[in-house]
Amino acid sequence: MKKKLLAALAAGTMLCGMLTAPVSAAETSYQMGDVNMDGVVDTADAQLVLVDYTQLICRKKGILTDEQRILGNVDGVTEFTRSGNIEIKASICDAQMLLRYYVVRLSKSDMTLEEVVGRTFEAEQAYLETLERYRFYYDEELERFVAEERQ
Numbered sequence: 316m317k318k319k320l321l322a323a324l325a326a327g328t329m330l331c332g333m334l335t336a337p338v339s340a341a342e343t344s345y346q347m348g349d350v351n352m353d354g355v356v357d358t359a360d361a362q363l364v365l366v367d368y369t370q371l372i373c374r375k376k377g378i379l380t381d382e383q384r385i386l387g388n389v390d391g392v393t394e395f396t397r398s399g400n401i402e403i404k405a406s407i408c409d410a411q412m413l414l415r416y417y418v419v420r421l422s423k424s425d426m427t428l429e430e431v432v433g434r435t436f437e438a439e440q441a442y443l444e445t446l447e448r449y450r451f452y453y454d455e456e457l458e459r460f461v462a463e464e465r466q
C-alpha cells in the first residue's frame with residue numbers, strides 16, 4: 316500500500332508554486348523541505364508530511380510542529396478544510412515535490428529544490444530518467460522508502 320502511495324505521488328502532476336525562505340529555530344537554520352530537521356531532504360520528510368496531512372484532514376492533531384509544517388510547505392500554498400477551520404500548510408502536493416526532489420537528486424545532485432518545485436524542463440527530464448534507472452521500495456528496517464539502481 317505504501318509503495319502504491321509513493322508511486323502515485325511520484326507520478327502525479329499537481330502544480331505547485333514558489334518556495335518560501337528557510338525557517339530558523341533558535342540559532343539553527345533549516346533547509347526548506349527538511350521536515351524532520353536531520354539535515355537532509357529525503358523520503359522521510361515526505362512521509363512525515365503525508366502522515367501529518369492525513370491526520371489533519373481526519374481532524375486529528377497531526378504529528379508536526381508549526382515550524383515543521385512551514386519547512387514542509389515547499390510550494391508555499393496553504394490549504395483550508397471545507398469548514399475553513401483547519402489550515403494545512405504542508406499537504407500532498409508538498410509531499411509529492413519532496414519525493415520528486417529525492418528522486419531527481421539520485422541522478423542530479425546539483426538540482427535545487429526550487430528547480431524541482433518549479434518543474435523546470437531539466438528537472439522533469441531528470442525525474443523521468445531517474446525513475447527508469449532506479450527501483451523504489453519501502454525498507455522496513457530503515458522505516459523509509461529507499462532507491463536501488465536497476466541492474
Ligand SMILES: [Ca+2]
Nearest residue numbers: 349351353355
Ligand atoms: Ca529531512
